[in-house]
Amino acid sequence: MENTWQETTLTRGDLSLILVPGIGGRLMDVVYKGHSLLFTNPDLEGIQADLATGVLDTFPTRAKHVPFPLWGGEKTWLAPERHWQDKGPVPVLDSAAYHLEWVGSHSVKMTSAKNSDGLVITRTVSLSEDVEGQFEIHHQITNEGTDVAKVGCWSVMMLQRNAVIAFAQQGPSDAETYFGEPANNLQTVGKHGVVRCDDDNEFKVGALPSSPVAFAYCPIEDTTTGLLLTSSVETLFEAADYAHGNAFEVYNSSAYSYCELEWHGQAKTLVPQGSVTLVTTFRVTDSDEEAFLALLS
Numbered sequence: 001m002e003n004t005w006q007e008t009t010l011t012r013g014d015l016s017l018i019l020v021p022g023i024g025g026r027l028m029d030v031v032y033k034g035h036s037l038l039f040t041n042p043d044l045e046g047i048q049a050d051l052a053t054g055v056l057d058t059f060p061t062r063a064k065h066v067p068f069p070l071w072g073g074e075k076t077w078l079a080p081e082r083h084w085q086d087k088g089p090v091p092v093l094d095s096a097a098y099h100l101e102w103v104g105s106h107s108v109k110m111t112s113a114k115n116s117d118g119l120v121i122t123r124t125v126s127l128s129e130d131v132e133g134q135f136e137i138h139h140q141i142t143n144e145g146t147d148v149a150k151v152g153c154w155s156v157m158m159l160q161r162n163a164v165i166a167f168a169q170q171g172p173s174d175a176e177t178y179f180g181e182p183a184n185n186l187q188t189v190g191k192h193g194v195v196r197c198d199d200d201n202e203f204k205v206g207a208l209p210s211s212p213v214a215f216a217y218c219p220i221e222d223t224t225t226g227l228l229l230t231s232s233v234e235t236l237f238e239a240a241d242y243a244h245g246n247a248f249e250v251y252n253s254s255a256y257s258y259c260e261l262e263w264h265g266q267a268k269t270l271v272p273q274g275s276v277t278l279v280t281t282f283r284v285t286d287s288d289e290e291a292f293l294a295l296l297s
Helices: 289-296
Strands: 008-012 015-020 026-032 074-079 099-104 107-111 119-127 134-143 149-160 163-168 176-179 186-189 192-197 203-207 213-219 226-233 248-252 258-264 268-270 275-287
Touching (some): 008 107, 015 119, 015 134, 026 275, 074 119, 074 134, 149 275, 163 258, 163 289, 192 248, 213 289, 226 258, 258 275, 268 275, 275 289
Antiparallel strands (some): 015 026, 026 074, 074 149, 107 119, 149 258, 149 268, 163 192, 176 203, 186 192, 203 248, 226 275, 248 258
């Protein structure tokens, strides 16, 4: 199918960010030295939901147990999931068009319409002017409704498999299993918990890491090298401050070849016109698995 999405691209040096404002304000791909890191659902490529409402009545999918379109890329979700609609993210926030505004030569702001509770998501994506391979996403949820709402920002990045994701754990066996049986995919290297997403075993785990920095090693097919994705947030809070009790989560899909690297921001009770933010910073560099594992030791 011909891709009918309208894309906006930010490029600096070897790094390009592919944005699709018309599909939930997504960062649809991160391309470094010609290598793509993020997953785009081939079954949905080129398909467009209703631009105003995000409604997509039917869609092809291999994940029959997931009741919403898995577009791919990186996006902002509302946490906790009680803010979702019909067991899925609210379509107007996840699949409808966002308004795009350039705020610099290497920075754009994408803003959603209101959902039924009056919540608005704003995503500002910026390439670093100083650090090669680095970019930042500023997530913001604003309560433009009339009632209070407790909510937090939830950054969900869908990485192509295979990927190995690591976080700094506070103690052995820190990962909490939400569902599935991930034991064979989990290990400890040095002071880091490691989640190997290299098969189609579906699971989800979460953790409250001891450091606001996490890593993902993404091997390049048919080579002995890969890319290192370093991700970070500005601040870590206590477990009670997070909608899911954890700051960091990893999901591995059985239906498609992707896994998710997820950061949560602090959940707050928003009065009308109040807002909550999360800033995620990512850097892509060349690496290999030996160097990646040495970094964790």
